Amino acid sequence: MSVLHDAALAAAGRGWPVFVLGRTKRPVANCADCPTTEQDPGHNREACPCLTCHGFYAATTDPDRIRAMLTAVPRGLLAIRTGAVAGLMVVDIDPDHGGAIDRDLMAPTYTVATGSGGWHLYYAHPGGSVLSRRMPGRHGIDIKADGGYVVAPPSLHPRTKRPYRTVGGRPVVEMRRALAAVVCAPPAVSPTPRVTATRPTTPGPDGRRGRISSPTALLAAHLNAVTTAAPGARRATLYGAARGVARMVAADAIDPTDAVAALTGAGRAAQQNDRDIRAAIVGGFRDEGVPT
Ligand SMILES: [Zn+2]
Ligand SMILES: [Zn+2]
Incomplete structure (x- = not known):
């Protein structure tokens, strides 16, 4: 426990909120008193006082809570919450799925070698909203930012039993502009959406059919509605956004896979x-009559 405890305090000392995962990299189950979101969507996970409930929402920089957490889950894995709350975004590279470090894009920074042979590159969060999602246009690379977390050293990977470990001794740096452009880019949309005779669009809220003049702006508006919805309106807002984005899919303005990924990322960020x-x-x- 002391090695994990030292690492947890060191991370917290950097301002990174930490929490504990179960031995399988999954969040610890909620206590009997804490409802799931299905049972009570109004339960405030961020403000819940429980020590380990609600996954990364339990993350803290408070030394007393950290000690109590490690005592409650003595064989757990240490995890760091990412995103604006931590001032962190992490590029998660998984060579088993084709991921590789791209030195043109990714400046040398604080790096963790994962227990499964991959890399976590830690960068300063650029501010605003950074969705946790697959890196656009790349295989085997995920962005861990708002609504995300990473397993931290010196946890052992549950499958390989090898430790996560920091390598290189570098500080956390800011992303290069090129990486920030990729990470902060809105999900990809077709620059020239077409409306074909075989796939007619359904009418929008204004009853019109046909061409979408600015799919990027329209998609951004839908996603922004989701990420800024009031807590009690989040599910209804996501449903409404899903209908809007489904109409964009029907108009061939966005690929259905990208559409679902974009909505999923926005929902997680919310x-x-x-x-x-x-x-x-x-x-x-x-x-909207659009298959998923
Ligand atoms: Zn709770
Ligand atoms: Zn609880």
Whole structure:
């Protein structure tokens, strides 16, 4: 425990909120008193006083809570919450799925060698909203930012039993502009959406059919509505956005896979769980007659 404890305090000392995962890299189950989001969407996970409930929402920099957490889950894995709250975004490179460090894009920075042979490159969060999602246009690279977390050293990878470890001794640096452009880019949309005879669009809220003049702006508006919705309106807003984005899919303005990924990322950034997100997207697409 002392090695993990020292590492947890060191991370917290950098301002990175830490929490504890179960031995399988999954969050610890909620206590009996804490409802799931399905049971009570109004339960404030961010403000919940429980020590280990609600996954990364339990993350803290408070030394007393950290000690109590490690005592409560003595064989857990240490994790760091990423995103604006931590001032961190992490590029997660998985060579087993084709990921590789791109030195033109990725400046040398604080680096963790993962227990599965990959790399975590830690960068300063640029501010604003950075979605946790696959890096656009890359295989085997994920962005861990708002609504995300990473397993931290010296945790042992549950499958390989090898430790996560820092390498290189570098400080956390800011992203190069080229990487920031990729990481902060809105999800990809077709620059020239077409409306074909075989795939007619359904009418929008204003009853019009046909060409979407600015798909990038329209998609950004839908996603922004999701990420800025009031807590009590998050699920309804995501459903509404899913219907809007489904109409864009029907107009060939966005690839359906990218559409679902974009909505999922926005839902996560708005602190919704994956089950609610999936239900809202499937429902929204179904109600627009668009397959998911
Ligand atoms: Zn709770
Ligand atoms: Zn609880």
